[in-house]
Amino acid sequence: MTTAPFLMFQNGRCRAALDFYAATLPDTRTLSVQPYPEGTPGGDGLIMLARVSIDGLEVIANDSTIRHAFDFTPSTSFFHLCRDAAEVDRLADALSDEGAVLMPPGDYGFSRRFAWVNDRFGVSWQLNFE
Incomplete structure (x- = not known):
């Protein structure tokens, strides 16, 4: 079992964020991207689960299909x-x-x-x- 940071993006911004990090941060690469299945919420191209390596740290990310009242905070x-x-x-x-x-x-x-x-x-x- 492993532990990794998890970034949940809202409003379909996961792919744009991952592309931005790959272009901006040294030694960043996408390991895998799994879209939501067609016919499900998010099945219009949103990311269900992505794995990215940022300078050797594996980060997991996704697009939330549910709109939450919270988002990222600088405390993390x-x-x-x-x-x-x-x-x-x-x-x-x-x-x-x-x-x-x-x-x-x-x-x-x-x-x-x-x-x-x-x-x-x-x-x-x-x-x-x-």
Whole structure:
């Protein structure tokens, strides 16, 4: 048995999010995508279950066919160790595009370069270069 982060997207945004992560984050690749069966809720192209590797971490994701009153929160985030300060800046800029900057790139004392952003899908990312 394994444990993995699970990202539930609403409004059919799972595929767009996975494509965005693959294009933006280093060493990200889709492992598998299983659509909902035709004739079922979501059977019009939504993702029932996807497995993605982000820098070696397996993440599971899907499109919810039920509209929930909750979504992502920054209290749960991905913590990404960057290769250098330039990568913190690049990823903070790319990930926060159409999202939000929670803490802009800077030296906060606990890190030489750190940023905390929400991406356009509401997923929170802490970017760190020690």
